[in-house]
Amino acid sequence: MAFLDLDGLRCHVQWLEPRDGGAPAATVVLLHGLLTDSLASYYFTLAPALAGAGARVLMYDQRGHGRTARPPSGYRLERFVDDLENLLDRLGETGPLHLLGNSFGGTVAFALAARRPAQVRSILAVESEPATAAWAGKLDGILRRAETELVKKSTLAWVAAQRGRHTARLARSAGVLLAQTTLAREIPASRLPAEAELRAIRCPVLAVYGTRSDLAPQAAWLEALLPDCRSTFVPGQEHSVLIETPEVVRELTLSWLRDQGVPLRAPAADLATAGTPSRAADRRSAR
Structure with a gap:
């Protein structure tokens, strides 16, 4: 490492x-x-x-x-x-x-x-x-939804029930990343x-x-x-x-x-x- x-x-x-x-x-x-x-x-x-x-x-x-x-x-x-x-x-x-x-x-x-x-x-x-423009539009929708949903306890509970606790931890970490950075808005605005x-x-x-x-x-x-x-x-x-x-x-x-x-x-x-x-x-x- x-x-x-x-x-x-x-x-x-x-x-x-x-x-x-x-x-x-x-x-x-x-x-x-x-x-x-x-x-x-x-x-x-x-x-x-x-x-x-x-x-x-x-x-x-x-x-x-x-x-x-x-x-x-x-x-x-x-x-x-x-x-x-x-x-x-x-x-x-x-x-x-x-x-x-x-x-x-x-x-x-x-x-x-x-x-x-x-x-x-x-x-x-x-x-x-x-x-491409289609890629940017798709990522814009995905990231905006993730930014909203991955901070909800109900969403994380559903992920844990359907995908397991490890995946739920990853989802929670992703929600923190989106909350602490401008990633969700910058990716769709890429060159x-x-x-x-x-x-x-x-x-x-x-x-x-x-x-x-x-x-x-x-x-x-x-x-x-x-x-x-x-x-x-x-x-x-x-x-x-x-x-x-x-x-x-x-x-x-x-x-x-x-x-x-x-x-x-x-x-x-x-x-x-x-x-x-x-x-x-x-x-x-x-x-």
Whole structure:
């Protein structure tokens, strides 16, 4: 565990080196989502498998989340991307990097690829999308509702009954974040990249959706927008694909990295399993 100063932001960073002590087969950066998420979503699920396969794994708590500092303002998307750039520069990670982003983390990954295309080798986006006017409008509604509901005892009691006490604690923490910062108003006011900037993202992209997610219908749009994008769907899942089916995301990630030419060093049996994820249906673009 380490804390780094990123242009005045005290940032909590974790990284795992290849478990076998060899040279990294690749560097994979794991980006978490908003409000109830943190690097902990990866630490006990995906990250150890990647390190075991020979990757260098970089994780950090985004501003306002986890153990990273919580400034009262400064939550537009571009500030999150600035943080990632500063972190990579501080660590000397020049790339090419493989980015895996969950929800808002994927939005940050797309924004970095648009800003620094030579530094990003590939993107795996789980239940995510690039920043657009539609994205901003949707986040505005979601965050305003969360700002109102997550301070209510009745809401937190319902979450505890339906999702468990741990999720209720995360929801309560998210309510505090929204109450103490301008995040709910700044995220929708983020600078939105022009369509030409998004079309310029040339790296390979794998977009992962739950079949019951409201993001699943955007798959065709994203494949048409990006030059090298394909989609895969996890049956029966909604938005929480990473949390509900971490083993599927792990298999998809290992298989995806192999497809990108990363010389993983996991045992052959593990790689064989990773190459044939049983619970995800793949759809490659016809282009």
